[in-house]
Amino acid sequence: MAPLKIKGQDFVDPSGRVVPLRGVNLGGWLVEEIWMTPVVREAPQGEGFSEVKDHTSLWNTVEKRLGHDAMIRVRTAWRDKWIQASDFKRIHDLGMNHVRLPFLASLLDEPGGMNWLKKAVGWAKQNGLYVVLDMHGTPGGQSGEHHTGEEGRNRLWFDVENITKTEEAWQKLAKEFRGEPTVAVYDLMNEPTGVPNPAMLALVYNRLIQAVRKVDPDKPVLIDDAYRGFETTPHANVAGWTQVAYSLHRYLFDAKSAEEHTERLKKDLPRIKELQGYRDAPVYIGEFNLEPHGNPQVLREYVQGLDGAGFSWALWTYKTVSPNGPMGQWGIFSNPGPKPALNPFKDSEAELIAKLDQVKTENLKMAPGLTDVFRK
Known part of the structure; x- marks a missing residue:
C-alpha cells in the first residue's frame, strides 16, 4: 500500500495520483451497537438486571451472570465471527478501497486489545484496502450516545483527565501505526456532539492533533463537524495544523423518499464545495x-x-x-430471515457462542441490487 498524504483538497499517493477513499464502516464489530445486532435488550423484571443499551451494559450483564473469564470468551467469539479475513476480500470485490474501523479507546486497555486493530490492518493490507482508524468512543465519552460505548456519558469535555487519556490513546495508536501506510487516516473523534460549543471543539482537537504530531508528524487526521455544520469547523491552516481533512456525516431521517436524499445532496453541494475551498482540504x-x-x-x-x-x-x-430479519439497506449484508437472539440475561456461555455463528457474513445475504452500486 502506498502511503497517502493530503495535497490541497485531495488524498494523493507518492506519485501525486489522487486517491479518493471509497468504502464502508465495519460497524458492530469492536463497538457493539445493539440496534443492529442480534441481542435481547429488555431485562427480565425482578432479577436485578438493567436494559442492554450498549457495549458496556452488554458485557457487564454477561460478566455479572457468567463471570469475567466467560465474558472474555464470549466477547472474543463475537469479534472472531463478526468480521473475518474473508470480509475484506468481499469489500475489495465490491469496488471499494478502504474500511472505516470504529473502535473504543477502552480497547487499548484490554490485554491484547491493540491486536484487534493490527489484525484488521493486516487483513486490509492483504486485500489492497486502506484503513481509517475511527475512535468511536473516547475516554469519558464525547456525546452521551450509545455508540460511544456507554449511553449517557458525556464527560470528555468536562474532565481534563479524559482529554489527557484521549491524547495518550492516540499517541499509543500513532506509535503503533505511524510506519504503516495501510492506515491512511486517524479519525480522532466520531460525532463529538456533546461538545458545549465550537470553541471547545477546536481546543480539544488542537490538543489531540498536537499529541499525535509529537509521535507521527505525517499521517492525515480527520476532524468532525459534530453535526453543527461545516462552517463551524476550525480552519486547519489558521490553527497551524497539517495534514487535516474534514469529516461530515449525512443522514436524513425525515426524508419521505430515497430521492429526497439525492435532492438534498445536490442542494448542499455548492455550499460544501465553497467551504472546502476556503479550507483547502479534503x-x-x-x-x-x-x-x-x-x-x-x-x-x-x-x-x-x-x-x-x-x-x-x-x-x-x-x-x-x-432477530427479526433484514434491516433494509442499513447493512450491505444482513440475515434474510429471523434469527435467534443472544440473550445475555438467560443464555449460557455455550449457547451465546453457538448463536454467534449466525453473524458470520457467509451466513448472511447481500441486500438486493447492491452488487455493482459502489463500482466507479
Missing part, C-alpha cells in the same frame, strides 16, 4: 445511508454525486444482524 463523508428508504439505483446516484464532488466516503454499514 472532505470525507464518514457515514451516510439512505434508510429508511433504501433504493439501490438511488444509492448509486448518491455515491456518484459524492464521487463527482471529489469527496471521499464510507457507507454505514457493512452488515447488520437482527
